[in-house]
Amino acid sequence: MAALLLLLLILLPRAICKTPIVKCHIHDPHTPLHQYHQKGDLILGGLASHSIIVSSSIAFSEKPPPTLLEELNVVPKNYQHILPLQFAVKEINENPQLLPNVTLGFRIYDSYFNAKWTSHATMLLISTLKTFVPNYICDIKKGLIAIIGGLDPQTSLHVATILDIYKVPQMAPKETRQYKGILSLLLHFRWIWIGILTFSDENAERFVVPLFSQSGICFAFIERSDKLTYVTEINNLFNQLAKIHDKVIDSKANVVLFYGESYTLEYFRWLPYLSELEQSSNKPKGKVWIMTAQVELTSFVYQRTWDTEILHGVLSFTTHSNDPPGFCQFVQSKTPSSPKGDGFILDFWQQAFGCVFPNRVVGSVRGDICTGQEKLENLPGPYFEMRMTSHSYNIYNAVYAVAHALHAMFTSRVKQRPVMISGGMKFQNQPLWQLHHFLRGISFNNSAGDKVSLDQNREILAGFDITNWIVSSNQSFQRVKVGRVDSLAPPQQALTINEGAIKWHIWFNQTQPKSLCTESCHPGFCIKVKEGEAFCCYDCIPCPEGKISDKDDMNDCYECEDEKYPNKHRNICIPKSATFLSFEEPLGLSLACSALFFAFITALVLEIFVKHRDTPVVKANNRDLTYALLISLLLCFLSALLFIGYPDKVTCLLRQTVFGIIFSVAVSCVLAKTITVVLAFIATKPGSRMRKWVGKGLANSIVLSCSLIQAVICTVWLVISPPFPYADMKSVAEEIVLECNEGTVTFFYCVLGYMGFLALVSFTVAFLARKLPDSFNEAKFITFSMLVFCSVWLSFVPAYMSSKGKYMVAVEIFSILASSAGLLGCIFSPKCYTILLRPELNNREHLIRRKY
Structure with a gap:
């Protein structure tokens, strides 16, 4: 039974969250949640007497290095991903039409971004929860049904290493749809000279470079920053980031594709402070940063007062999201005075508002005292957003997808041989791995009014929103949807963009930025590639006599039709006049x-x-x-x-x-x-x-x-x-x-x-x-x-x-x-x-x- 259940755990997250499963840390179901810190990725789960367990990974910051203060390396925003799961489970359990007489539960595990704890927690998933005996499950009432994938793909590798032993199939998320959307955006604005900045990931080079190059995109630079593994490497990391930032700023490419994990934006915000060029310049040079869907707007606690100008004008690709009715009120109801089993809210409150609860501090109290009356809507965007972000929306839809697939499976089984126990339904010895069959092609409307569909490969059929990050002078943050990429539309019609709604970086004075190695060759000229340089770097030479070019950046000039001839500027063809030696002339x-x-x-x-x-x-x-x-x-x-x-x-x-x-x-x-x-x-x-x-x-x-x-x-x-x-x-x-x-x-x-x-x-x-x-x-x-x-x-x-x-x-x-x-x-x-x-x-x- 354990192997069959695990089959369901892994296939679902690939289809819903578009990111792999995250690391896990053990959490005993009878231990209060507040005893665990928000340091690593979380897997959410829970148990009930007749419950179905859904595990969902939630991204939290890496465990702080021992030489730094613990509270300085915390990402308060990771708490935000717990809320949609709680909200979805609450809605499902209160819905008598979906999974009737069945309680959906969840558990939370903290991984600390550690491969050892990830492997250990994975073994717990396929073993008895109370007593850790690998490959042995004695509590068939409390089986794990599904895992909702998290934010960072590296964790999936550690999970898959264990699960592959049990022949559990894995599905890697297809990111080509996002890359094609980014490519459409670049071609729309004619940004053909770009840079790539990635954090410890080879996907960008493996997928992006060939795809973009075939469409005429050149790369001014491709820079990769190493991941911080040990505290002793922090100086080397900062030196590397400083060189990368100076190279980015000094480049003629005004557009930079930023590819990284969910937590990499914290390191990204270090760039202006490490740069020698910006420190010597009164007006730093702006760039158009294009963020991939994996990157999340987060911040370390110690970055509270940092300048956010570098984030202004960012164009971020995010999976389509919406706000379910009642979610905002659900978030506003969260207060530290009534955690109701939520042991994370107190830690989150302290870190987000920069205050402390006296009863949680031993000895003298340092800093402001938390009153509990602080307003979540007053928090900056990198700490908390009242709206449901794309990552949170994925979790919300993932829980519903599991619920609808289970409901469909239970409905088909109950017609055959239902077994009633204490008013509920027990599916003993049922092949729950068949949940995959019900996930294929599943389609439902969520409470936000969006249609959620999965194809036969359990890939979610959803597009991407293009959001513009706007930072005001008072450091307030706002996301503005300026476009959309419809993955089901033809390639020529997939992108829709509202150029007038985009706010560019102040360095561009609100004029549409250009990103070219060479200024465009106007009509009347053609391209001559510079030897030894990228094909986007070229000289413009006039068209030879008898030929024209009527578009920008044409590779060659062409002759007019027989009935026409080039004008003086050699950019249009003029109809010829018939002539002969007449008596009148x-x-x-x-x-x-x-x-x-x-x-x-x-x-x-x-x-x-x-x-x-x-x-x-x-x-x-x-x-x-x-x-x-x-x-x-x-x-x-x-x-x-x-x-x-x-x-x-x-x-x-x-x-x-x-x-x-x-x-x-x-x-x-x-x-x-x-x-x-x-x-x-x-x-x-x-x-x-x-x-x-x-x-x-x-x-x-x-x-x-x-x-x-x-x-x-x-x-x-x-x-x-x-x-x-x-x-x-x-x-x-x-x-x-x-x-x-x-x-x-x-x-x-x-x-x-x-x-x-x-x-x-x-x-x-x-x-x-x-x-x-x-x-x-x-x-x-x-x-x-x-x-x-x-x-x-x-x-x-x-x-x-x-x-x-x-x-x-x-x-x-x-x-x-x-x-x-x-x-x-x-x-x-x-x-x-x-x-x-x-x-x-x-x-x-x-x-x-x-x-x-």
């Missing part, structure tokens, strides 16, 4: 006017030559070639207009091919004229066989054959990969360029290359014939025209390749106009000069006169 209009102007000049020159077609100057160098050359130049100027305007399918097909063929005709005419001049001078030599080649036939053949080759190239281009309208979204960042895609750029350069070949041949022949007699020789002018032509198109290639958008089209138009104007000016301006201004030179005698 100044550039397109000026090029169009230039093309028309040169076309007009060419037509005028053609008219002059037609009008003076019978003059020697016009007839001297093949009149038909001259007409063909002028017409082709006229068409060259006009072909430039195909490149201006909206690029539709027809213009895209025509512009390059028309330009290529017409220009090839023009250059072919120049080549034919050059060859005609050379052959004419050779043919004039006596006995020359070249006379038969001189004539219109050769010139026409040269023009036709050279032009035909270019026409074939253009035809193949149109068949294989014709040009087509295209919207270029990438060439120009701010614009969508509407242009003609050349299809295969190879054909485009083949067209240019062939024209360049013809021009080079013409230039070469003309250059060799440049010293022939001037009267019959226009080779000199052809040489200059071909030099201009080749220079223009050689410059065209790099200029075209380096241009973007409509400026590429403008470069090509300019090259067409410049090269055509070069041919027109160099070849025909001297002749026009002679025809119009020097007609006396335009006669046969002058032309046949030789230079030598």
Whole structure:
């Protein structure tokens, strides 16, 4: 039976109190409670004739070191945890609907935070209470049913060491829900550069660090303070705390996660008094302290007058709590004049109010005399709170959970085989370990109006309250609920926070604190991680050209969509405007006017030559070639207009091919004229066989054959990969360029290359014939025209390749106009000069006169 009962003892506290079972010290049921001091964790229990024993651990301070006065190392607030258990048991026993005809009792054990006494008390739990005989129970009427877990996990280890021998299963509390809630709070306020301060516990590093790091939280420091074991270590502890505090204050991290046991806040309050930095500073630097649910607001007696500024602005995670009706009146009814079996109230009263009862002091009385009329509501928060704290609320709900589970189990059993004894029910030889089955999924509404539920793993389905600790100038203390974490809600909706209700530490001047290793990289910049440092420490570099960042602290910049482009600050994308070289804009209009102007000049020159077609100057160098050359130049100027305007399918097909063929005709005419001049001078030599080649036939053949080759190239281009309208979204960042895609750029350069070949041949022949007699020789002018032509198109290639958008089209138009104007000016301006201004030179005698 003992092993079966112990099975119930251990599984319940894990589900209810979220903290392990605490240490135990023996308390004889017939000995008054006041004979025991409030030094260590307490396990509460009790016996009645037909009672069910519920043990509940209550956290009290560690036994004082022998070199310190006993009353200086006492935590009066630990008495507060006895009251909810008393209140819950009282309510249950007065409720005829819950456990009828059954009395719920409890016992209290004091452990003094000592492993030896914990082990001894654990053996008492599984043995006869009056006579300690390990592993032997003879009083089956007074069996232990359940233990309600306490505040400090280290005690559970000592208890489990004994209970594991009896195959009693243990359940460790899952703290991941609390850590996820803290993580949500950090991410909500964008506190990504934090510190961790823990007292003798590795859970923070084992669970918190990996979980937080995966979500982008960095750690400025992780400091662990050792637990005080011997009095001789107190100086070392103080030195360690001083160094830790100075490191915390000196850190750029404004948020510190404080993880510890229920009693660690007493040591935490030492930090400002041990720090050298704060003693040398008029205004100490504030921090946002985030306290975990295990940490309780407590204080040693000797810390009564200590400054509490370090506690102002603390954000504490606590399991959800509420005040049951009547609890405040129950607490107010507690007076030292009528303890009614509560032997702790006298010690608590003396320690909390700093007074003594004369009848409890041997010899002369030192200090104030306790009147018994002192008001509990006047005590500071670290000593006593009139409201039910989260730890007390856990105990209250735990007792009710045991009661409801027992009631459900008894109800199911009584239908089978109840045994009535003295008006009560005796469940002899009943497998009470089956209480676990009834704890799974249990759900009830407590008197405070809260629904208490346990899942199939006996984990309590409750969230966390986020409370803000507010300390006034008169040292009064107040808890303000500023948020909540719902563990059953989706992760994105689990946290609710009222930022306006939070009172920050005075150092922050009530502005929301920031906790960053590096100030945020604003939109337009991206993160560059510093080598060898945490990923939260970085430099901010501007986004490269063509990319933006529209949020803070972006790891990389990104390109806009094709239809958009970055603004000047590179933090937003602006829609692009469609553009092309149009006749309406100044550039397109000026090029169009230039093309028309040169076309007009060419037509005028053609008219002059037609009008003076019978003059020697016009007839001297093949009149038909001259007409063909002028017409082709006229068409060259006009072909430039195909490149201006909206690029539709027809213009895209025509512009390059028309330009290529017409220009090839023009250059072919120049080549034919050059060859005609050379052959004419050779043919004039006596006995020359070249006379038969001189004539219109050769010139026409040269023009036709050279032009035909270019026409074939253009035809193949149109068949294989014709040009087509295209919207270029990438060439120009701010614009969508509407242009003609050349299809295969190879054909485009083949067209240019062939024209360049013809021009080079013409230039070469003309250059060799440049010293022939001037009267019959226009080779000199052809040489200059071909030099201009080749220079223009050689410059065209790099200029075209380096241009973007409509400026590429403008470069090509300019090259067409410049090269055509070069041919027109160099070849025909001297002749026009002679025809119009020097007609006396335009006669046969002058032309046949030789230079030598």
